[in-house]
Every structure is written in structure tokens, then in C-alpha cells.
Amino acid sequence: MAIKQTGDIAAQRLSSEQLSCEFADIAPLLDATAAAAAASRCHYCYDAPCVQACPTQIDIPGFIRKIGNGNLKGAATDILSANPLGGMCARVCPTEILCEGACVRNHQDAKPVAIGALQRHATDWAIARDAVQFRRAADSGRHVAVVGAGPAGLACAHRVAVAGHRVTIYDARDKGGGLNEYGIAAYKTVDDFAQREVQWLLSVGGIELKTGVALGRDVTLDALRQQHDAVFLAMGLGGVRALELEGESLSGVMNAVDFIEQVRQAKDLSTVPVGRRVVVIGGGNTAVDAAVQSRKLGATSVTMVYRRGVESMSATWAEREFAQTQRVTLVTHAKPVRLIAGDGTVTGVEFERVAREGSVERFIVEADMVLKAIGQTLVPVGLDRELLTLDGSRIAVDADMRTSLDKVWAGGDCAASGGVDLTVQAVQDGKLAAASIDAAFALAAVKAA
Incomplete structure (x- = not known):
């Protein structure tokens, strides 16, 4: 919904040059020297508290050590193996209350290691050069539907595809990315990074993105269950x-x-x-x-x-x-x-x-x-009441992101997973769902043998 221009609401309050300055990247990339200096402050803790504070459990000391050694590809591989949306998370994660908030350096000189900046340093380098790619397993013949191309849906699709299963992502919007594309301030993610990250993620292969397709309007959950071996619901919170x-x-x-x-x-x-x-x-x-x-x-x-x-x-x-x-x-x-x-x-x-x-x-x-x-609130269009929590505010799931409906999983903001409403938590939900889906397929194969 575009706001109407009235007497005191108008466009071009500032010149294009001023706007360019105002909306410049608020956290520009570290150069190689600054990255090396930042990496040198890490103690490479055993049982590092920063890792425990990260919902996706990235090996933070490991990737920082690799940056310090000049191995950016290795660092990016560590990050993206744990969090396929590690580039965006480096930009939008509240590191001050997660990894950096838990850094032991806070107790020494009140200045944590710049984990977020170092993570961005490695992932931006890798995505710009297409330097890190994941190899898919042999095609399993299984096909998974993912509803929603936001962080949870993309993370699940990537993990499922790497495991050798085909994926179709359905999203109501014109572009993939979810909140990363539509709901985050422009000064946090410049140069169309959200779309570049989506394209990198899809390049793993085995994933088809269908935009302009909404659950309950263009496709039903029953139809998705019939046409696919599993369904992952990750449509976020569409109401306000x-x-x-x-x-x-x-x-x-x-x-x-x-x-x-x-x-x-x-x-x-x-x-x-x-x-x-x-x-x-x-x-x-x-x-x-x-x-x-x-x-x-x-x-x-x-x-x-x-x-x-x-x-x-x-x-x-x-x-x-x-x-x-x-x-x-x-x-x-x-x-x-x-x-x-x-x-x-x-x-x-x-x-x-x-x-x-x-x-x-x-x-x-x-x-x-x-x-x-x-x-924001869940818009339960196309969802059976039995899928929802008692108050109807989210989709009810267990620890493996399974819903009460056979062959249906859910994660991200739309699900009552017990985590916080953050991009990084949505990614973890998608990872957990993908692992559960893959395990369900393996069990079914054993039973059929």
C-alpha cells in the first residue's frame, strides 16, 4: 500500500545526491588489513560462548582463524555450511546480544571481537566470486514443496537440495527473499545484496522458485501434499x-x-x-x-x-x-x-x-x-485450524519442526518453534526441518526395502 501524497507528505525532500549519502552502507566492508587486525583479537576459545550464542552454531573461532590466515574461501565455507544465509545474517543479526554479546573480550577490554564484520568480510568475498558451492547428492527421486521464499524457506530448500531431493519454492511475492528483500531497512543491505544471495543459494541446483503463487489463493495445502513427498510451511507473518x-x-x-x-x-x-x-x-x-x-x-x-x-x-x-x-x-x-x-x-x-x-x-x-x-500476525489462509496453536497465532510444531499433519513441517516466524523472531533463528528452523525431512525419507526407504 503506497502512501498518498498530501499537503505535508511529499517526495524529493532531499536531492538524489543527499539521499545517496543518507542511504549508503552503514557498515562498509573491512579491508584486508582491518580484517586481519580484527581476527587477531580472537582467543579461539575452546567451547566458545559465541558459538553457543549463535542459533545456527557457526564455528566462529574456526572461521576467524582462517581469516587471520588469509583463507577466505575456507572461512566462508565454514560459515555457509552452518548458515546458507550467512551474508545477510552478518548484516542484520543483533550480534550485540548474540555472538558478540557473549564474546569473552567483553570482560577484558569491553570490546568484543567484530564477529559480524568478519563474517560479512568472508561471505561477501565468496558470493561476489561464486567461490563456495555445495555439491548435491545423487537425485533421490523425492520432491519437497516449500511455501515461502524467506530465510526459513530458503535455508530449508538449500539443505534439502544438497541432500539430493528436488525442491519447488512457492512464494506470493514477485521476488524471493522474504523479509530480507522486503522488510529490512535499505541502508542495511545495499547493492541488491538480498537478491544476489538468493541467486547464489539457488545455484546449488535442484531448486525451482515459483513467484506470485500464494497458499490458499493459487494452490492448496492438500494439493501440495498430494504432489510432493513433504511440505515445509515458511510463509512468515503477513498480517499487521x-x-x-x-x-x-x-x-x-x-x-x-x-x-x-x-x-x-x-x-x-x-x-x-x-x-x-x-x-x-x-x-x-x-x-x-x-x-x-x-x-x-x-x-x-x-x-x-x-x-x-x-x-x-x-x-x-x-x-x-x-x-x-x-x-x-x-x-x-x-x-x-x-x-x-x-x-x-x-x-x-x-x-x-x-x-x-x-x-x-x-x-x-x-x-x-x-x-x-x-x-505482525499470522494470516492463516489455506491452513486448517488443527495446524495452529490454541490461540491461533502460529503454526504448532515439535522440536523437529513437524506439524500435526502428516508430511507437513513448518518454521520461521509463522511457527511456534520457541525461538526468537530473527533471521538467524528462521534459518535454523529451516535447517532443522530439512534434517527432519531427510530423516523421514531415509526411514521410509528402509521400511520400503
Whole structure:
């Protein structure tokens, strides 16, 4: 959904040159000297805590040692063997609370090894040169359907293909990548990296990507089960929570995920309309990405408002600090109670906050653009109720990503796997599902023998 241009919402707030600077890579590549210096700080710990903190269990000391020795191909092979989307994860993982947060260097000089930057150094080198390829096993005759070409679906497809099974990925969008393509801030993944990574992953062979195909609209789950030996559901969370306030249909009010997609898919950033005074409601990474990109597009003021304290925000401390360095104002312990309108267009948001003495105070933040980022939800179109958790919010799975339906697995954000809603966790879900599917095929072969 593209936002309409109204009085204070307009495109080309900044020149193309300014936008180019604003949306430049926020974490440019290390050069060889910097990478060697960063690698030299690693202690190569036995039973390394950084590995334990990584959902995909990458051998971090191992790949860092290889970088230090100048063996980038070996380093990239280690990374991509554990995480086939290691390039994107190096860009978007909250390393500050995962691998780098667990680094023993934090207890020595309060500065962890730059694991994320080193991972990107190796994977970018390898993908740019097509230097790492995985060899497929002999064709098994099995065929797996994957619904959703996001991180979980792609990771599962890659592992299944390497095991020798054929894969067809069905995705409702025009391009593969899922959130990596449509839902991450443009300044985190420049130069069309999401698509380059998808193409590298598909080059393993045995994988067909069919775009523009939606479950429940173009294909049914029953049909997929009949046509394939296994189905992996990885469609993510396609719905957006509503504020449930009068005025959500006002001009100038938009879902933050739609705004982020509009920025990511724009061929020319100067054509993306943005308000002068933007209010973002929410406290997660989507809220931060929307707020920062509003600023970078030329908004005069951007206020991010969250109903609880900073300790409850799903955006990490690093994301919050980055938003504030981009001149985003953060307001906490305030919930929206009213969207204020003027001639059918939003002009502000009224918030309510409980003061220390228990009194309730209300205040208004003027806005000509309001971006809602209070969470995403599962759209269960094409899914039987028996597949869902009791509250219907996710697909129920066991430890091997199996659902209650024979031949059907699920993973990523759409599944109640017990992990966190992160790209790296979605990749791990896809890996676990692929291993379980492969094991199921092996067991079936033994029984048939």
C-alpha cells in the first residue's frame, strides 16, 4: 500500500545526491588489513560462548582463524555450511546480544571481537566470486514443496537440495527473499545484496522458485501434499496488528512494514513520499527501521513512541542508540488513544501516560504521517485450524519442526518453534526441518526395502 501524497507528505525532500549519502552502507566492508587486525583479537576459545550464542552454531573461532590466515574461501565455507544465509545474517543479526554479546573480550577490554564484520568480510568475498558451492547428492527421486521464499524457506530448500531431493519454492511475492528483500531497512543491505544471495543459494541446483503463487489463493495445502513427498510451511507473518483506534484509515496513516517495503523497492528514493513530522508507534526493529528511514528521506522530525519502558523494547540497545544518533526522538511509557484528523488527513496523535504519582496525563504529538509498527500476525489462509496453536497465532510444531499433519513441517516466524523472531533463528528452523525431512525419507526407504 503506497502512501498518498498530501499537503505535508511529499517526495524529493532531499536531492538524489543527499539521499545517496543518507542511504549508503552503514557498515562498509573491512579491508584486508582491518580484517586481519580484527581476527587477531580472537582467543579461539575452546567451547566458545559465541558459538553457543549463535542459533545456527557457526564455528566462529574456526572461521576467524582462517581469516587471520588469509583463507577466505575456507572461512566462508565454514560459515555457509552452518548458515546458507550467512551474508545477510552478518548484516542484520543483533550480534550485540548474540555472538558478540557473549564474546569473552567483553570482560577484558569491553570490546568484543567484530564477529559480524568478519563474517560479512568472508561471505561477501565468496558470493561476489561464486567461490563456495555445495555439491548435491545423487537425485533421490523425492520432491519437497516449500511455501515461502524467506530465510526459513530458503535455508530449508538449500539443505534439502544438497541432500539430493528436488525442491519447488512457492512464494506470493514477485521476488524471493522474504523479509530480507522486503522488510529490512535499505541502508542495511545495499547493492541488491538480498537478491544476489538468493541467486547464489539457488545455484546449488535442484531448486525451482515459483513467484506470485500464494497458499490458499493459487494452490492448496492438500494439493501440495498430494504432489510432493513433504511440505515445509515458511510463509512468515503477513498480517499487521491494528491500533484499533478511530482514524486508522485517515490519509497519512500507514503500516510501517508497507513503508519499509516502499523504500526497499523504490528504484529512485527521491520518489518515495515522507511527511515532515512523522510519528512511529512501536518499539521493535521494524519501528526503528521505519523511523530512521523517515529521517533519512528528509522528515524534519521523527518521534518513536512505545507504550512500555526501553527494557521491554524488542529493538536492541544498539538499534535504539543508532536511531537516536539519527535524530529520532524516543518517547516511552505512552500509548496512543486518539488519531487527530483535519480534513480527512491525520494531523497528530494523542497519547496517554501514567505519571509517577498515579495520575494520567495526555499529550499530543503533531504529525502528518503516522507509521504503525506494533507487531505482525499470522494470516492463516489455506491452513486448517488443527495446524495452529490454541490461540491461533502460529503454526504448532515439535522440536523437529513437524506439524500435526502428516508430511507437513513448518518454521520461521509463522511457527511456534520457541525461538526468537530473527533471521538467524528462521534459518535454523529451516535447517532443522530439512534434517527432519531427510530423516523421514531415509526411514521410509528402509521400511520400503
